[in-house]
Amino acid sequence: MAVKTYIAAITEALDLALEKDKNTLVFGEDVGQNGGVFRATDGLQAKYGEERVFNTPLAESGIGGLAIGLATQGYRPIMEIQFGTFIYEVFDSIAGQMSRTRYRFNNTRHNPIVLRTPYGIGTKTPEMHADSIEGLLSQIPGLRVVMPSNPADAKGLLLSSIENNDPVMFLENLHLYRSLKGEVPEGYYTTPLDKAAVAKEGTDVSIIAYGGTVPLALKAAESLEKEGISAEVLDLRTVAPLDIEAIGKTVEKTGRVVVVQEAQRSAGIAANVMAEISERFVLSLNAPIGRVAGPDSVFPFSSAENDWMIKDTDIVNKVKEVVNYD
Numbered sequence: 001m002a003v004k005t006y007i008a009a010i011t012e013a014l015d016l017a018l019e020k021d022k023n024t025l026v027f028g029e030d031v032g033q034n035g036g037v038f039r040a041t042d043g044l045q046a047k048y049g050e051e052r053v054f055n056t057p058l059a060e061s062g063i064g065g066l067a068i069g070l071a072t073q074g075y076r077p078i079m080e081i082q083f084g085t086f087i088y089e090v091f092d093s094i095a096g097q098m099s100r101t102r103y104r105f106n107n108t109r110h111n112p113i114v115l116r117t118p119y120g121i122g123t124k125t126p127e128m129h130a131d132s133i134e135g136l137l138s139q140i141p142g143l144r145v146v147m148p149s150n151p152a153d154a155k156g157l158l159l160s161s162i163e164n165n166d167p168v169m170f171l172e173n174l175h176l177y178r179s180l181k182g183e184v185p186e187g188y189y190t191t192p193l194d195k196a197a198v199a200k201e202g203t204d205v206s207i208i209a210y211g212g213t214v215p216l217a218l219k220a221a222e223s224l225e226k227e228g229i230s231a232e233v234l235d236l237r238t239v240a241p242l243d244i245e246a247i248g249k250t251v252e253k254t255g256r257v258v259v260v261q262e263a264q265r266s267a268g269i270a271a272n273v274m275a276e277i278s279e280r281f282v283l284s285l286n287a288p289i290g291r292v293a294g295p296d297s298v299f300p301f302s303s304a305e306n307d308w309m310i311k312d313t314d315i316v317n318k319v320k321e322v323v324n325y326d
Contacts, residue, residue, distance in 0.1 A: 005176040005183045009117075010040050013158040014057035014078065016188045018048050021076060023164065026053045028063060028080030028116075037082055038118065038177055060086050061099060062114075064093025071098070071111045076162060083120035084171065085128040098167040101141035110165040114158070119292075120212045121262060122175035122308045124302035125282075130174055131299045132263035134211070137169050138240035138272070144168040144193060145240040149214035151182040153237060156191025164193060173212035180215060194238045196246035202232030205323050206250040207315065208273055209260040210236040210288055217260055220315035239269045251281045256322045258290035260315055265293040287325035290318040 004012070017024050026041055032055040035042030045053040056063050058301070059083055067077040081087055087094065103227040121130055138145045146161055146168055148154040161168040199214055200221050209217040214235045221231040234250045236243065251257055257277060261268035274289045292314050300308040 001183040001185060004151050005178050006151045006154050006173070006180045007038060007040055009155040009184050010158060010172060011042060011044075013155040013162075014041060014044060015047070017078070017159060017162045018044060018052060020050075020188065020270075022075045023074055024052070024078065025070065026078045026080070027056050027066070029056060029058055029082045031055060031080050036080060040116075040172075041080070041292060045146065060089035060095060062316070064090035064098070067102075067113045067115070068093060068098050068111060072109060076112050076114075076311065078114045078116060078162060079113060080167070081117040083129040084117045084133045084154045085126070085131045087117065087133060094137070094167070094169075095140045097117070099140050102166065103142065111167045112165045113167045114161045114170050115167065116170045116172060118174045118177070120174040120176075120312035121299075121305055122212070124305060125174065127299070127301060132261070132268055134171060134239050135267040135269055138269050142166065144238060145171065145239065146193060146238050147171045147173070148237060149173070149176070149199070149209075149211055149235050150180065151184045153191055153197075155184055156189055157179055157193065157237065160190040160193050163190065168193075171211065175212055176215070191237075192242060194241055196234055196236045196238070196243040198232065198250070199235040200233040201268065202230040202254065203230065204230045204254060205256040205258065205319050206234060206246065206254045207258050207260060207319065208234045210239055210269070211262070213260045213262050213310070216310065216312045217315055219312040220319065223312065223316050224319055229312050229319065236273075242269075242273065242276060244280065247277065248281050251277055252284045254282055255286035256294060256325075257285070258315065258322055259319050260292045260309060261294075261309070263294055264278045264296050265291070266296050266326055268293060286320045292318050292321040
């Protein structure tokens with residue numbers, strides 16, 4: 001084990017993937033000599049050469065088209081979109097092409113593409129740089145959406161995503177890049193896709209979170225513990241498809257649920273999680289499902305970020321509301 005930042009774990013995963021398979025390629029805007037805008041690919045071009053780690057024009061639609069073409073020729077492309085909200089420029093490649101390839105070609109062609117992109121509030125980025133886009137992406141059949149919340153999972157889930165034969169949206173939380181450190185196993189390992197993980201055991205209420213909200217949920221759980229409330233924290237890790245079995249297990253265990261997302265109330269995947277619980281596990285509930293989410297407004301300019309973003313105290317208050325329901 002070694003203590004690494006979230007972004008260092010991602011860099012290490014990319015390094016290991018490039019080392020393992022010569023058909024793995026990394027490309028995107030400024031990912032070469034500069035190592036990307038956040039230095040996630042720092043040093044990789046120097047190590048593996050310009051034919052395997054290279055810059056693209058500032059044209060997201062071209063990056064997506066290149067990835068699709070390379071995937072049909074036996075390569076494993078890892079494409080970087082510099083900021084999550086820039087996916088609108090490459091949306092046809094994602095929703096209209098790579099996600100449909102296996103079905104369209106009767107399982108004779110695959111698109112083993114990983115699309116890495118950062119998202120999330122808390123770093124004072126300009127407009128259209130930090131939106132939470134997972135809700136939109138999770139509604140595309142044929143596309144996996146993976147959102148790690150800690151360094152160990154960032155590495156293991158990224159390596160699993162690269163090995164996968166279907167396209168994967170790998171969403172990296174901007175705020176966690178350098179603010180979060182954790183123990184990361186050495187060497188090459190994979191963490192299963194489509195599987196949630198219990199980040200903290202509890203008995204009174206389940207907090208279901210993902211990505212950048214998991215550290216908030218864990219902080220809230222610590223505060224609640226001091227007040228005699230035992231909160232279980234379930235980290236979804238993959239938000240499309242959802243791990244229904246793990247969700248059901250925690251609901252049946254505690255009988256009370258709060259779902260947390262950074263995205264606006266009408267966005268994200270909280271509504272989908274709540275619907276699945278209501279449809280499948282309603283008889284296990286002892287209270288209405290609580291939800292903590294951002295306001296239903298356009299993502300704010302940086303000066304309003306602190307007022308707009310959810311906080312651990314919001315989770316604490318919602319949990320108390322659900323626990324005290326009778």
